[in-house]
Amino acid sequence: DAKTTQPNSMESNEEEPVHLPCNHSTISGTDYIHWYRQLPSQGPEYVIHGLTSNVNNRMASLAIAEDRKSSTLILHRATLRDAAVYYCILRDYNTDKLIFGTGTRLQVFP
Amino acid sequence: EPEVTQTPSHQVTQMGQEVILRCVPISNHLYFYWYRQILGQKVEFLVSFYNNEISEKSEIFDDQFSVERPDGSNFTLKIRSTKLEDSAMYFCASIRDYTDTQYFGPGTRLTVL
Numbered sequence: 001d002a003k004t005t006q007p008n009s010m011e012s013n014e015e016e017p018v019h020l021p022c023n024h025s026t027i028s029g030t031d032y033i034h035w036y037r038q039l040p041s042q043g044p045e046y047v048i049h050g051l052t053s054n055v056n057n058r059m060a061s062l063a064i065a066e067d068r069k070s071s072t073l074i075l076h077r078a079t080l081r082d083a084a085v086y087y088c089i090l091r092d093y094n095t096d097k098l099i100f101g102t103g104t105r106l107q108v109f110p
Numbered sequence: 111e112p113e114v115t116q117t118p119s120h121q122v123t124q125m126g127q128e129v130i131l132r133c134v135p136i137s138n139h140l141y142f143y144w145y146r147q148i149l150g151q152k153v154e155f156l157v158s159f160y161n162n163e164i165s166e167k168s169e170i171f172d173d174q175f176s177v178e179r180p181d182g183s184n185f186t187l188k189i190r191s192t193k194l195e196d197s198a199m200y201f202c203a204s205i206r207d208y209t210d211t212q213y214f215g216p217g218t219r220l221t222v223l
Binding site: 034038042043044045046049087093095096097098099100101102 | 114141143145152153154155158165166201203205208209211212213214215216217
């Protein structure tokens with residue numbers, strides 16, 4: 001399974017944008033980039049995913065580098081509820097299981 | 111919005127006892143999963159299940175573990191003889207289509223004494 005590298009932790013103030021980076025230099029052509037998050041004492045929750053183009057949804061935006069070796073999850077205005085561990089996961093088109101790394105723990109301060 | 115539910119939320123058992131963790135996936139979903147997360151560690155894939163059979167399992171999923179979909183709504187994980195190291199959060203997940211994103215339940219905290 002292709003691996004991802006994320007910072008262990010990041011901090012933000014409420015109402016500010018947050019950019020969560022992820023490196024995946026060994027990504028293959030059939031790997032989708034998925035982001036999940038895990039709020040305290042809860043199960044993982046889908047955030048967004050993409051293949052090559054940038055993606056937007058109601059929760060976040062995903063910016064994918066042109067060479068696909070890195071991506072950035074963007075939370076446009078962080079809220080206290082966004083404090084969670086964010087996982088960047090490469091998922092091959094031919095498999096359905098998710099391989100979680102250690103993720104980035106995001107702290108949001110009022 | 112439909113969601114995956116799991117029961118119980120917390121299960122305490124003695125080492126060597128059998129436990130059954132229950133999940134109710136989203137009703138029109140066809141693919142089902144169990145993951146576990148030992149306290150302070152990563153979420154780990156255990157098993158995937160489709161069409162009433164295991165489609166993939168990890169090294170963790172040994173002979174002590176089994177899964178079943180006994181009726182049209184429940185999906186269970188059984189641990190036959192629990193060990194201390196089985197203490198963890200167990201998450202159930204489901205999807206409708208193979209390429210869909212996974213919907214996770216809130217988890218069952220298993221404590222083995």
